[in-house]
Amino acid sequence: MNDSRNFRIDTPTGLQYHRDAELLIKANAFFGVVFLLIGGVLALLVSLTRWPSVHLLPADWFYLTLTAHGLDMLVFWIIFFEIAVLYFCSSTLLRCRLATPRIAWLGFALMLIGAVTTNVAIFRGDSSVMMTSYVPMGAHPSFYLGLILFAVGALIGCFVFLGTLVVAKNDKTYEGSLPLVTFGALTASIIAIFTIASGAIILIPTFLWSIGYIHQIDPLMYRTIWWAFGHSSQQINVAAHVSVWYAIAAIVFGAKPMSEKVSRTAFLLYIAFLQLASAHHLLSDPGLSSEWKIFNTSYFMYFAVLASMVHGLTVPGAIEVAQRKKGYTKGLYEWLRRAPWSNPVFSGMFISLIGFGFLGGISGVMMGTEQLNMIIHNTIYVPGHFHATVVIGTTLAFMSLTYFLIPSLFRREVWLPGVAKWQPYVFGFGMYAFALVMMGAGTLGVPRRHWDMSFAGTALPHEFPGSAYLMMGLVGISGVLAVIGGGMYILVTVGSLLFGRKVESSTFAQKGTPIPRAPVAATIGGHHGGAGFAAPGTFTLAIVFLVAFVLYYFINWKYLSTVWGIS
């Protein structure tokens, strides 16, 4: 390797990429997008099957496709991209070399082999057990083996991230505390370590059970530990996409956090409490006490909800403060109207933030309440909620970050900028609609993971109201719209790599330079105390949010009171 090219400085942003880190970030992001593409094709098939008048696939293919869609999206796409984010937030933002690149490549290889193995198992047709793979339903042993390999690979990635923090500290490449964005990534990696360990604790015995080594696995035990993995992994996503929001606010606006202290404390609340909320998946399970359920899902979990509200407030608040400094001070919302709405880095991030809060956040708190959970348990309301969190929140935030990384990391101009400009709107608003109508259908009782809501030919038929069919038709239509938005993203990213004009504005060096010079690197990587709280527009937005929250919450209690008549 040519030593004088060990570090590359991207001149426009001032970001500095260590060669190994750069390749690893690219490889992880690339394979993330490959699984997003596969998952997206499957999303189309699943949506067209749940659209009652289309009802595309036969039953066995529906469950196969749904299993693959869940895993390819929620696990493989998201986690590959997250590992890329972890390396970016450590080596690149801290301007140091990546710790143990060889081991990082080993982790990457395990993840790739694992993801392929599990996909092969699913597409062979004998592992349509849904991503949750609840025992005693059994999949082919290679299904579990693939997941275990993938998990070990991701765990290695987390430790390489932690190692890189140590390298940066020893080499003194940053001053004082970690930059806020890196701190958010640290939060994500800590949650990831707990998550992956839980996954291993339950999937290894399940693998042994699938090859006949262990006789039985208790279903409740499985569900309890599996959800420490399944739910906590959603919290990796939240910590990661919140960090991406902060990064994008800094990249696009030069925005400084309103108060680093407050934001860091909110991340600490995530570290301590977010994972307890895993218990909301077991609210309807007998065998676990109400004390355990309520302790884990309410009192403590609300600290974590509080933290999300803090981030949801301080990110737009920081943007507002930065914009007002630039002179956009008219009225409550000139700062927002004059934001760069045609820049997909910004528009995607903002659509992600609003949708995550209003659709994902409010519905999540509602359904995480033990009593209210009964209204929507196992209905299609549940995927409605989590498509708002993990698709609008996480996926869209990662997509908008990509538009920044294409020139800075992949050194290509964005191909088809006109398509890129509209992509966050088509994907984001398609998903807003999709999540809303799924929640609507779920409130009417339509089950999730169900091939035929008309229950044709069953012993105990059930007749849904016409409005439920209408809602599911809209699920199909808005799902197709969102898939088109996702396709636009793939077109632009893959097209940019293949046909985008090369960006030749880099300098190379053998040694890193710790001090960021250009604006972007300095704002994401530096420290700012606090930018202050003079953000009346954001404050008003927060009040609107709280009112919507309280109204929706109480409407559901009212609704609960009418579910069973008392006579």
Next chain:
Amino acid sequence: MSQNETTDADDEPIPVMQQILDNPFLLLFIGITVPTVFYIVWGVMEIVTIPVAK
């Protein structure tokens, strides 16, 4: 920050909260212990004490 403030700050002890937040491995410890104790250990104890049907 002016030169003066920087030297003042050097003499001040670092606040406890900042010391916690600046220690990734302490945070890792918190992030693993809290859910392990309250969610996993407590949950598993409840499950294993469910009496077996005869």
